[in-house]
Amino acid sequence: MITSVEVSPGHRYDGHFLSSLIESDLAQGLPIKTCTADRGYDDTDNHFFLHTRGIRSAIHLNRYRTRKKDPNKQVWLDLKAQPWYQPSLDERYQIERKFGEAKQYHGLGRCRYMGIWRYAIQAYMTAIALNLKRLVRLLRGVPFKGRVPVMV
Numbered sequence: 001m002i003t004s005v006e007v008s009p010g011h012r013y014d015g016h017f018l019s020s021l022i023e024s025d026l027a028q029g030l031p032i033k034t035c036t037a038d039r040g041y042d043d044t045d046n047h048f049f050l051h052t053r054g055i056r057s058a059i060h061l062n063r064y065r066t067r068k069k070d071p072n073k074q075v076w077l078d079l080k081a082q083p084w085y086q087p088s089l090d091e092r093y094q095i096e097r098k099f100g101e102a103k104q105y106h107g108l109g110r111c112r113y114m115g116i117w118r119y120a121i122q123a124y125m126t127a128i129a130l131n132l133k134r135l136v137r138l139l140r141g142v143p144f145k146g147r148v149p150v151m152v
Helices: 014-027 044-052 063-067 073-081 085-090 092-105 116-140
Strands: 034-037 056-059
Touching (some): 056 085, 073 085
Parallel strands (some): 034 056
8 A cells, every 4th residue: 555655856866755754654653664665765864764763674775885895884784684684675576566557557657747736636646546446456356457257
């Protein structure tokens, strides 16, 4: 389920929005144990924020963090060695599939309207549509792809 959406201009760095998204989820009372994200969110501030909130960081690390030649890389090597790190990264594909579905089937790949507020409406409506599809699937077991079984 999509629990938080934050719309930003295309020129803004996405990594700065992780803390506000996590805070929004925590304010809703959602139990967050691990946060997984792609390399775009690999920022020291994000790792520190998650650590202070007691959330495991499974953000995909950039190569420069583990290949640099200084003593600070041990922190990142220890993070990668955690038993929950790789399985959490392996779960990320499910999130990326939702982004792909939103872009391919729901028009999120192209901004239909000019202005950040109008695009925000488009993004929120897309999130609502995806969540409704998920709810129908969970409650009824009816997929939105392929054929629907006919009961006689």
